[in-house]
Amino acid sequence: MTAKPVFVLNGPTLNLLGTREPEIYGTTTLDDINAMTAARAKTHGLSVDFRQTNREGELVDWLIEARERACGVILNGGAYTHTSIALYDAIKAIKVPVIEVHLSNPYAREPFRHHSYVSHAATGVICGLRAQGYEFAVDGIAALVLGGKKGKT
């Protein structure tokens, strides 16, 4: 195990997964995703620190915390993805890799979801694969961290 965990940060309304618009987000709960992500991380010798908040500033605080305390970040910023320059700035300010994840494919949805401030700063983006996207994001963090490079240019 590497000493530092992967922070898995989930933004607003993702605490309702399972019952929230299941035709879009699926029926998997956030607890289920936590378990899936932790299991996948373990196969890479990594651990996860899984969190959810409905507050933008708390996501910013956690990203800044990740600078010292995480080996990488998986971030589903929820709706703040599309509105938050603060998330963009926080990602730019940290050196650990950040993979943006969305359960749905925002580009196949309403036009206001087609722009992501997070994508401008993230190392990689995974969307449209529902809960499995978190597992693929762990694979990506493992490749970046255990491969010894961040992947950012």
Ligand code: DHK
């Ligand atoms: C989750 C949300 O809450 C939305 O605001 C985003 C994202 C999409 C998701 O698909 O996981 O637009």
